[in-house]
Amino acid sequence: MRQTILSISNLSKTFGGVVATDDLSLDVEQGELHAIIGPNGAGKTTLIAQLSGEIFPDNGRILFQNKNITMLPPFKRSHLGIARSFQITSLMQGMDVIDNVALATQANDGHAYKFWKPARDDRDLRQSAIDALKEVGLEGREFEKVQNLSHGEHRQLEIAMALATQPHLLLLDEPMAGMGTEEGDKILKILQKLKKRKTILLIEHDMDVVFALADRITVLVYGRAIASGSPQSIKTDERVREAYLGTEGDLNC
Amino acid sequence: MRNLLTRKSFNFAFIISVGLLALLPLYVEMTGDDFYLDLANRLMILAIAAVSLNLILGHGGMISFGHAAYLGIGAYSVGIPAYYEIYDGLFQIITAVFVSGVFALLTGAVSLRTKGVYFIMITMAFTQMAFFGIVSIEEYGGDDGLVIDTRSTFGNFFDLEDTVTLYYFVFVSLLISLFIVKRIMESRFGMVISGSKSNERRMQSIGYNTYRYKLVCYVLSGCLCGYAGALLGNFTNFISPEMMDWTASGELIFMVLLGGSGALLGPLWGAASFVLLEEWLSSITTYWHFFFGALLILVVLFARGGIDGLLSKIGLSK
């Protein structure tokens, strides 16, 4: 029996009358890749925001490793071991690639109130940043400015930064968003490697990717989980087909 | 060594300027014309204040419109003890730095909860508060200010009474301030500050309590500017609430932007151009403020990146 690492119970959030999360309960188990799919406006990004602490739910509870984190701010969740990537690329523009990752690394070795030693001469810090970059295939791009990277490389860097915080749980918000096939394949390979050693909650539009990667899938419609189970059971689930046919058409789109 | 080679930080304009500043007293000695000494003194003191503002504004993205408060606090930390005939420089400077730090901590804790325009305005309002606070204390001259009859002394070692001594004291202070800010900005802490300026939301999500880091940076900046204020009090021999008028804060911002905000040496170029322009324009016309104002508008419209940006374009700076 696997251990539950993240447990969401009865989560609700409304924005001025619009229900974004509706009495949602969901478990993520240690070591699994749990994918969340759903049509546009199903409240996927709102859910990630509540899990990472950017917005707080109106009701309900989020337990991470049996600790109640429902109302913790983002930086505290990061310290507990939750990391996220952003759907819309959110990086430190104007800084080098390696500095972006090194910031994520130093955030979690707990020594950021150092005022005198040059951070760029810190070998351990640099090395672990380089390791994280290798993991996502960005080696050789360390000293490039962030704004000079391609869109695909931005997505890779997003993941590298999340990884560099040494998380126990990765929240990936549409890591393939806006990518071509070739770039997408690259990310897919990275994720396949990653899922062997990390617990991942993945939000993704691309169904091929989801079915290729996920151990478990939860389908979100109007902020509610209408089905949850193995990829096979989701594929054949009547309600899921209905929800998708009603809004976006074919499940395999 | 690696830094010198890889980052080409060999900086021609800086070395020339430092050389000139170091040798200026010799020239003055020869010609007996201490006008330039006073000018350079003022320039360097304002440069230190601008360096401190650049720490939060240029590097940290916190647009404080109230930085003149610390000039005032620093100057009064020299003036008020001097009023009670306490001339000990160490005591005065520690007071200046400490009181500035406390003021920065208290006002920063409130101000940094706000964003954007609210931050600009609340920093300005806190400085107005300090301004009116000082104005209403009749004991220390109120509106009219206070004359400092004797400059700081440092035990039996030296005092700042002699203009050349004061000059070198300020000169060394400026170099040390630049060095300190350089080290801070390259440290882990400095990286966090740069990151928070660039993308605060992401910094929080990778685990930084950006509010706390920014507050620490805000306090450091206040302390340094308080120190500059203590030098200013010594230099002018006179202190008045006018030092912390909101237009004085505006001038400091102007220096930082004119020089090139976020560049290490930007404030130095900015303060230098400000002081020299002011001197030059006011010698030509009574209406020099008009051209000063117009220049400000032109800088905003056409020359963001400031002098440091220009220098690096023509290859004189890194």
Add this chain to the structure above:
Amino acid sequence: MDWVLIITQLLNGLQLGLLLFLLASGLTLVFGIMDFVNLAHGALYMIGAYFCASLSEVTGSFLLGIAIAIPVTAAAGAILEVSIIRRLYSKDHLDHVLATFGLILCFDTMVHFFWGPEGKAIELPAFLDGRLAILPGVEFPTFRLSIILAGLLIAFGLYFIISHTKTGMLIRAGASNRQMVSAHGIDIKSLFTIVFAVGAAMAGFAGMMISPITEASIGMGNEIIIVAFVVIIIGGIGSIKGAFLAAILVGLIDTMGRSFLDTLLKIIVSEESAETAAPALSAMAIYILMATILAFRPQGLFPPKGR
């Protein structure tokens, strides 16, 4: 307690509050709609006063002077918007602050150039110059009463325009959601110019109303503009209602603090310390108020919606 003094000071506070509102309403609209920080708003207050001073002198009538000076100030505002301000909207707040700080220097120097370094007094017509018994035993300067009256009239007029006309609807929509207004294909450029000119006229009018009391002088706007900023920050940027309430609040607290704080303090502390602390505290009172409000509501009392 001296009731006559209390009533008089309440009225003085109200008068200061309404003057502040005249300045703050333009500021908050420009801020709310164009997202533009205009430090030079106080310069418009100053040139309004100077225009009025000269025009009253030429025409020999204060009222006629005002009547001509208002459209002239509005025109000056419109010219300023079209020639310089418009180019700044796309820049960031720091640029706004810096450029309008430059504008202040330009305006102050121009006034110095055209009108000389001395202030200019404005003579009041006899029927405004006296005092009026508003209650048995309570007299109040007629002119100050007329400031209160004019201020209230403008406040209600503005309220009516903003809540009951189409232009007002656009302005309200613009203050809370800029994209929406431009998405509706409205000529944003002229709307901005109009709003700026109206703001300039109100600021100028405030300057015209104060200068018979204090005289028009260089830099007269530089002090009060900060207080006007305090007002719109307390009220919440873009909110006319917030600006009105905050202006009255600030006017009353400032005036009452200066007159009665020492009396109040004497109840708690010794006479001597009350006399030292009161001036400092009352001078700082509005800033303390603002800091307190922002500590609990970082976006002011009536924060803009939908941004």
